[in-house]
Structure formats: structure tokens, C-alpha cells
Amino acid sequence: MKKIPYRKKKELYGYSFISIWFVGAVIFFLIPLVKSFLWSFNDVTIETGGADTSWVGLKNYVYSINTDEKYTLLLKDTLLETLWKTPLILVFSMFTAVILNQKFRGRTVARAIFFLPVIIATGAVYEIISGDLGRTGNISAGQFSTLFSTNSTGRLLQFLGIYGTSDRFNEIISATADNIFSIVWSGGIQTLIFLGALQNIPKSARESALLDGATGWVFFWKITLPYISPFILANLIFTVTDAFTSPINKVMRRIYSMRDDFRFGEGSAMAWIYFGIILVSVGIITSLFRKFTDEERKNG
Amino acid sequence: MGKVWAFFRFIIVMGLSFVILYPLIYMVSCSFRDRIDMTDPTVMWIPRHPTIAVIKETIEVLNLWNTLKNTLIINIGCSVVQVFSCALTGYGFARFDFRGKRVLFGIVIMMILVPIQIISMPLYSLFRNFGIGIFSVNLIDSALTMYLPAMTANGIRSGLMILIFRQSFKGIPKELEDASYIDGCSPLRTFVQIIIPNASSAFLTVFLFSVVFYWNDYYVSSTFFTNSETLGLMLKNIDSELKMRLFNTVAVDVDPREQIVWKEAGCLLSITPLLIMYVFLQKYFTEGIEHSGIVG
Numbered sequence: 001m002k003k004i005p006y007r008k009k010k011e012l013y014g015y016s017f018i019s020i021w022f023v024g025a026v027i028f029f030l031i032p033l034v035k036s037f038l039w040s041f042n043d044v045t046i047e048t049g050g051a052d053t054s055w056v057g058l059k060n061y062v063y064s065i066n067t068d069e070k071y072t073l074l075l076k077d078t079l080l081e082t083l084w085k086t087p088l089i090l091v092f093s094m095f096t097a098v099i100l101n102q103k104f105r106g107r108t109v110a111r112a113i114f115f116l117p118v119i120i121a122t123g124a125v126y127e128i129i130s131g132d133l134g135r136t137g138n139i140s141a142g143q144f145s146t147l148f149s150t151n152s153t154g155r156l157l158q159f160l161g162i163y164g165t166s167d168r169f170n171e172i173i174s175a176t177a178d179n180i181f182s183i184v185w186s187g188g189i190q191t192l193i194f195l196g197a198l199q200n201i202p203k204s205a206r207e208s209a210l211l212d213g214a215t216g217w218v219f220f221w222k223i224t225l226p227y228i229s230p231f232i233l234a235n236l237i238f239t240v241t242d243a244f245t246s247p248i249n250k251v252m253r254r255i256y257s258m259r260d261d262f263r264f265g266e267g268s269a270m271a272w273i274y275f276g277i278i279l280v281s282v283g284i285i286t287s288l289f290r291k292f293t294d295e296e297r298k299n300g
Numbered sequence: 301m302g303k304v305w306a307f308f309r310f311i312i313v314m315g316l317s318f319v320i321l322y323p324l325i326y327m328v329s330c331s332f333r334d335r336i337d338m339t340d341p342t343v344m345w346i347p348r349h350p351t352i353a354v355i356k357e358t359i360e361v362l363n364l365w366n367t368l369k370n371t372l373i374i375n376i377g378c379s380v381v382q383v384f385s386c387a388l389t390g391y392g393f394a395r396f397d398f399r400g401k402r403v404l405f406g407i408v409i410m411m412i413l414v415p416i417q418i419i420s421m422p423l424y425s426l427f428r429n430f431g432i433g434i435f436s437v438n439l440i441d442s443a444l445t446m447y448l449p450a451m452t453a454n455g456i457r458s459g460l461m462i463l464i465f466r467q468s469f470k471g472i473p474k475e476l477e478d479a480s481y482i483d484g485c486s487p488l489r490t491f492v493q494i495i496i497p498n499a500s501s502a503f504l505t506v507f508l509f510s511v512v513f514y515w516n517d518y519y520v521s522s523t524f525f526t527n528s529e530t531l532g533l534m535l536k537n538i539d540s541e542l543k544m545r546l547f548n549t550v551a552v553d554v555d556p557r558e559q560i561v562w563k564e565a566g567c568l569l570s571i572t573p574l575l576i577m578y579v580f581l582q583k584y585f586t587e588g589i590e591h592s593g594i595v596g
Contacts, residue, residue, distance in 0.1 A: 013487045014396025018404065021389035021462070024452020025407055032422035033414060039422065046425055096316070099309060106313075112582050113317045116324075119574050119585070123516025124535040125567045129323040184319045192586060216305075237413075245415045252417050259523070264421045271418045279413070 040268040053265075060269035071270055074250045079277065082243045085183065089239050090232065093187035097194035098224070118188035127248055130182065186242065190235040197228040233289050237282055244278055330564035331355055338557045358565040361545045362534050368573075371515065371531045374443065378450040379510035382461065383503060385453035390465025391491055395477070411459030420523050427524050445524035446514075456513045456520060461506045468502035469495060504584045508577070515574060531570045538566050 004012075040060055042053040064071050100111055120126060201223065209219050243249065251274050258267035325345070330338075331354060333347030340348060358364075393405055427439040439445050449455045453462060472495065480490045496503065518532035525533075534541060542562055547554065578585065 010396055011398040014392050014398040014401070017392025017396065017487070017491075018389050020385055020451075021392075021453035022404070024385075024449060024454040025411070027426070028423065028449045028452065028454040029411055029414075029419065030407070032419035032426060033410075035422035035425075036419055044421075046428060099313065102309070104306065104309060104313075110313050110317065111586065112579075113320055115582070115586055116320055116578070119512050119578050120516075120571055123570075124518050124532050125516070125571055128535065128538070128563050128567050129327065180319055181322070184316060195586075241413055241415070245417070252415070255417055256519075259421055259424070264425075267421055268418075271415075275415070275418055282413075 036268045037272060039265055040272045042265050044264040044268075046262060046264070056265070060265045061273065063266055064270045064273060068266070068270075071251070071254055074254055075274060075277075078243075078249060078251045078274075082240060082278075085179070085186075085243070086236065086239045088179075088183050089187050089190060090235055092183055093190035093235065094194050094228070094232075096187065096191045097198055098220070100191070100195055101198045114191060115188050117185045118192070121185050121188065126185070130185075130248055186239070186246075189242075190239060193231055193235055193238070194228060197231040198224065201227045229293060233286060236285060236289075240278060240282055244274075327564045327568045330561050331358075331568045333561060335558040335561050338560055339555065354561050354565050355569070357546060358562050358569060361538070361541050361562065362531070362566060362569065363529060364569060367529045367531055367534055370529050374446055374521075374530060375511055375514045378446050378455055378514050379507055381447065382450040382453065382455045382458055382510050383507045385451055386458050386461040386506065387465050387496075387499075387503065388491070389453045390462045391469050391495060393462070394466045394469035408459050408462050411454070412457075412463065416456075416519060420519070424523060440524055441526060443525070446521070456510075456517055461510065464506055465499075465502060468499050472498050501584065504581075508581060508584055511577070512574060535566055535570055538563055 039053065041055060041057060042060075043056050045052045096114060100107065100114060205223050205227075206219075209223055214222065245252070251270070255267050255270050255274075258264075258270065329345050329347065332350055332352060333343070333354070334349035334351050335354070337343045337347050337349055342348070389408075393401070393408070424440070427445050429436040430439045431437055439448075446455070450458075476494050476498065477490050480494050481487075485493070516532060518530075518536040521530055521533050522536060539559070542559060543554075546562070
């Protein structure tokens, strides 16, 4: 009997461990993915014997962009929202992670509260609470807490003497205050990932920085930030995909309603336009980020 | 300087905790008040007409005990099979070298990135005529639409779970497995007897997250599994359920503000089991992610 070489054997074991997943991935992921892409170029009707398709070229895409009265509007809104919310969520979760990494009384309780959104924010509950809070005017109309309403934020800025330095700045601050709920509630996992990164900063780095007399501020910029920068990218991608699949994403709801009308072709086209835009922008950001960190490394 | 920061930190932590807990406090406050309190502007937190009638009615509307039973069966069943299928896959990727590994792992990453909404329509037609030719069956509304993907490590967010397993298996010293190979164990037996006990916290973390994802899911179940009464689905349709079961007609006109009491009560009922689980097992939720070095 010919003996199978050890390397070959290990390779076979590797294949057998992933075989169950692979079969599933082909049936439940890859084929549907390709199909959905093809369907976006077809008229699709579901018959008893399967899906009936006829090639229509770019008609579904043209329909989504030109004819559908809601889609483009929702798409623009959602993309803009992702664009300005993502950096805020990242900054916020980094800030929270830094705080939760310090030692203070009640830290365990604080951590438990801060990660609470992780178990709630993916479900129908989140949809109801954000909807209800909006309806009773608690989010934006300032019943929430006087501090969070736009006017008092403005007053606070005036008090601090930085109001009116730039309109753009004021807008950003007001938007943050108005959306504090959704920002805080979308940052759970990101905070967790940053916290894990912070805990991996070696003690020796901290000690030598302290010895050199670094303040907390300098420490953050010179030690903390470089250490956690790879996690910024991961969190960025996570935040974007999370916004994508969120139960309160309006574009997805539109696609959802297309599916309920059995308009699979148009629905697929809408999903792919959205996915394409997200994928390309994530790709661009990733490569920019890589380039930037490589240069940093070269400059030492 | 330290004292000043400690003071500010206290303020910030308190403020943010309030923002996070606010909807939960509001939920509790709404669930135990009469609907007329919703239109009374003087009522903010403390109900003027406290009552447990709303909770009782909501239990009835949600058909809670039956719904809870359905949810738990699907949930735990899917989570258990999903944990093991993902663990096997994660182990394959963590410890063995084979041709095409990079491409195959790329598929895992794709599974994380591609939202279920993109593939849900072809999946619907797949389940509608599952099989080949005349041997195909209609699986829509059958629990198999949930179990089959979970069994093959393709369930809800399983890409993420494969990734977590891969990272935590990589953290286990290789010597342990080498020793067991020298003793003549097969890779599968090594996996069962050496890896599973050593990675038990990763298993628990993935299991808990899986339970949470299945608990919260309504997209997948509302696409393939419409007749079943699971909590996520009931909550999603609570508007119509309320009208049907509580007021016995769809045409009834109830002030949306007043409907909030039942909706919030429904939310409260559906997240209570998760909250209880979270209170006792919080450590595994957070530490699991931290230590797995999910992106490292």
C-alpha cells in the first residue's frame, strides 16, 4: 500500500474540516450571490418550477435610479448619514474605550451598561424604541434632556466661547447632540474591540513613557493611537457594514418591500447599487489607510 | 489634575449611561401605565395611572408562552448546531494548510461583508423549490430553512463566528495537539478531546452571541419562516397583532401615541430573557470578544 505523505494527509484533513461549511457556502451563499447579481439584469417571476428569468440588460438599474420615486432619495440620505455618522461613532467608541480602560470605582457596572446595546441593537426592539422615541419627540425635540437639544448646545458653546468660530463646526456639534442616542447605541461592539486593543498595549510602553514624563495627552497621541490604529480600520469596516444591515436602514427597508411585492429583479438591482457603493468606498478607504500606515512606518 | 479628570469622567460616564439606559427606563415606565397617561403632558416618568393590565394584555397579544417556546426551540437548536459547524470550520482554517486556503477564507470574509438582504431573494426561490427537478420540495415555512444553513455554518452571522473561532484556536499552544498526534489520536479526536475543552470560553461566547442574533432576528425568519410565531417576528408585526387580537379589528383607530404602551411592553417582555442572561453571563460576552483578538 502506498503511504500518503504527511503533508498531503494534513491537507486532506484540512479540507475535511471545512467541507461541511464549504458545501453550505456554495448552496446558501455563493450561488444565491451570483444569482442575485444576474437577477439584477433580468425580469424575474417565481413559478412553481423555479425562478423564471428573462434578460433585460440595465433596465432594473435604470428603473431604480430614474423611475422609482423613493429609492434615490433614500439612498442619498442613507449614504450621507453613514458618511458623517461613521467618524463620530469611531471617535466616540475610542473615547469610551479609553475611559473604560482606566481604573475607577464602579467600572464593572459602567462596562455592563455600555455594552448593553450589543445585545439589543440588532433587533426589532431597537426599531421600536428608536421609532417610539422619535414619535414622542424625545430624540430631537429636546424633551430628552435640555442639554441635548440644539438650542442649549448652542448656548453651551457660546458660554465656552467657541460658538460661531465656524458654521460647519456648529452644525457638526448640533448634529452630534441631536443624534447622541443613535451614536451611543451603535458603538457597542466597536468600544469592545478598542478596549481589547488597549489592553494589549504592553505595560513596558506605559512605564517608559511615564519615566520620560509623558502626560496623559501625549501618551494618547504617541503610544495609544499608533497601537490601536489597525483596529480603527477594522472598526470602520464594521461600522459601515453594521449601518448597512441595521434594522432601521431605510434603503434596506425599501428593498424589503420590493421583495414583498415579488419584484425580485428591481430589488436585486437596488441592493447591488447600494452594496456596490459601500464596497467601493470601503475599498478606497482601506487602501488609503494602508498607504498611510505604511508611510508612517517608513518615517519611523 | 487627576481629581479634575476623575470628576469629569464621572459626569461623562453618568451622562452616557443615562443615554443608554434611557430607552430601557422609558420602556419600564410605559409598560406599567394606562394608555391615557400617554397623552397627559404632565406624565413623563412616573405613571399617574399605574397598572399591570397592559403587561397582561401584551402577553395575550404576543401569545407569549407559546411564542417563547417556539423562539427558544429554534434559537437553542440553531445556535448549538451553528456553534459546532463554525468551530469545525474555524479549526480547519486555524491549523491546517491546504491549497486555496486564502481564497476560501476570502469567502468567509465575504460572508461577513455581504448583507443577507442581497441574497435573500435567491434564497427564497431556493427554499421554494429545494432539490433537483421533480425531487424538489417547498421548504418555505419549514424550520429547515433555519436549521439547514445553521448546520452548514452558514446561518445568521456565521462568518463572524468562524472568524472568532479561528482566532481563538490559533491562540492555543500547538504542542498540545502535537502531543496528542504522537499518542496516535486522529485530528477529529484531537479536536474533540483537546481543543474543545481548551477553548470552552470561546465556545460559550459564540453560543451566547448566536442566541442573541437568532433572538433578535426577524429578517431571515420573516422571509422564509412566516407562519412561525417567534418573538422577533411577533414584535415586528406588533402593530397589526395589536389591532387584531386586542381590538378585534384591523380598522380600529387608536392614537399611535397610546399604542406605545403595548409596544414598549412587548419590547420589555421580549428583551427580559436576554437581559437576565446578560446580567449573569456578561463576562463571557465582553471578554470573549476582547481576548479573541477578533481582528488581529
